[in-house]
Amino acid sequence: MQENTRLDKKARATVLSAYLGWVFDYYEVFLLTFLIIPIAKEFDLSTGESAALFSWQLLSLAVGGVLMGYAADRFGRRPILIITIVIYALATFARAFSPNYETLIILTVVAGLGIGGEYGVGQTLVAEVVPARRRGLWSGILYGGVFVAIMGAALVGGYVMPVIGWQWTFAISGFPVLLAAYVRFAAPESEVWREQRSTIEKTNPLEIALARGFLRPFAKCTIIATIYFSAYYGIATFLPKYLVEEGDLSVARAAWWIFFSGAAGLVGNLVASVLMDRIGRRRTLMALMVVASTSGVALALTWETLLRSNLILVLFFLVFVGANGATVFGAMFSEVFPTLLRTTGVSATLQIARGLVFVVPFMVAYIVPRYGYVPVVVISAAEFLAVAILAWTFPDRANVDIREADEDFNRELGKSVAAGPLPDLEKS
Numbered sequence: 001m002q003e004n005t006r007l008d009k010k011a012r013a014t015v016l017s018a019y020l021g022w023v024f025d026y027y028e029v030f031l032l033t034f035l036i037i038p039i040a041k042e043f044d045l046s047t048g049e050s051a052a053l054f055s056w057q058l059l060s061l062a063v064g065g066v067l068m069g070y071a072a073d074r075f076g077r078r079p080i081l082i083i084t085i086v087i088y089a090l091a092t093f094a095r096a097f098s099p100n101y102e103t104l105i106i107l108t109v110v111a112g113l114g115i116g117g118e119y120g121v122g123q124t125l126v127a128e129v130v131p132a133r134r135r136g137l138w139s140g141i142l143y144g145g146v147f148v149a150i151m152g153a154a155l156v157g158g159y160v161m162p163v164i165g166w167q168w169t170f171a172i173s174g175f176p177v178l179l180a181a182y183v184r185f186a187a188p189e190s191e192v193w194r195e196q197r198s199t200i201e202k203t204n205p206l207e208i209a210l211a212r213g214f215l216r217p218f219a220k221c222t223i224i225a226t227i228y229f230s231a232y233y234g235i236a237t238f239l240p241k242y243l244v245e246e247g248d249l250s251v252a253r254a255a256w257w258i259f260f261s262g263a264a265g266l267v268g269n270l271v272a273s274v275l276m277d278r279i280g281r282r283r284t285l286m287a288l289m290v291v292a293s294t295s296g297v298a299l300a301l302t303w304e305t306l307l308r309s310n311l312i313l314v315l316f317f318l319v320f321v322g323a324n325g326a327t328v329f330g331a332m333f334s335e336v337f338p339t340l341l342r343t344t345g346v347s348a349t350l351q352i353a354r355g356l357v358f359v360v361p362f363m364v365a366y367i368v369p370r371y372g373y374v375p376v377v378v379i380s381a382a383e384f385l386a387v388a389i390l391a392w393t394f395p396d397r398a399n400v401d402i403r404e405a406d407e408d409f410n411r412e413l414g415k416s417v418a419a420g421p422l423p424d425l426e427k428s
Helices: 009-043 047-075 077-097 101-129 132-143 145-173 177-184 191-195 197-202 205-209 212-236 239-245 251-279 281-301 312-322 325-334 339-356 359-371 374-393 404-416
Strands: none
Touching: 009 047, 009 077, 009 101, 009 132, 009 145, 047 077, 047 101, 047 339, 047 359, 077 101, 077 145, 101 132, 101 191, 101 325, 101 339, 132 145, 132 251, 132 325, 145 251, 191 197, 191 339, 205 212, 205 339, 212 325, 212 339, 212 359, 212 374, 251 281, 251 312, 251 325, 281 312, 281 325, 281 374, 325 339, 325 374, 339 404, 359 374
């Protein structure tokens, strides 16, 4: 009998709550790329100190991803989602009252712990709740919240912040998450997780985490995500600041450019979300990365000519349409980890990858004043191409029951553990 692909009421609540939480979380991450301009001026920060704020944020995302991911595997997806958004909301609001740079860093780290756990936990819950034949679609749409967040941050950072200041911008940015928190209470717990609950309580997580069936996909996911985020953050981190200083643009004008790139990303995200269940995860990821890479090369070759021309928007559009690797990562990563440690695997690999690229803001801060933005774009284009190649090292489990990962892991665990009883991953 053919699987019903429509979402029921509980599944819709799950997708909506995860989506809203992710939108508001990433909105704050990207908003910082605009707020750093007045913050640096008020606290008299050097370029290195400004870069350090981004780096501390990225590192805290990694820690939050590991901690919240593990907690969601042990105690359930739903309660940890609520905790992540509370941590984020309170810390973001508190940053409005930062008296100095040091306090701002501490509160940014605290907010990052909540933000780091948000996407991985939400993605896992969505992957386990929605029908298998639509898992790629809804996983992709979930990640698409990042582009809505970018557009929102561009509007607020470019047009609202210059009027009300960075402190009030942080303050009001903490309030919309109340909507996501309200909706989140309507979301159910994952039945896939409930089926494994008794096994989870009896299992030694260290034994599972050290099994080859977990370590192998963990390493592959971390590597491909690190390369992708290095490419993406390399282009995006200091782009507003560079456009203001070198492109003779006002902050509002730079915000419009970023809004445009977010809209382009959303277009790519929607296309990829539809394609994933039709042509598979690997082909979709490869196509996206080829578009991003070739467009990046073209952008580098015409940078000086087009920097002050609206024609550069065409190439920016194509770059950010293609730079959608993480749209595919959600479904692809969820399908290679067992239920016992699925959230740990998805959340930790994505956020550790973000944490590992903490050096990227420093590298960009070093390269751009000396050589301009073109080398950064070229390096990113090469990294996008590498992601396209690595996509083919993953299994493609489009339209397959997500429990298949449990069956594969059970076999792998049987091969890697020499003695002792094995948990039955196919039964509760």
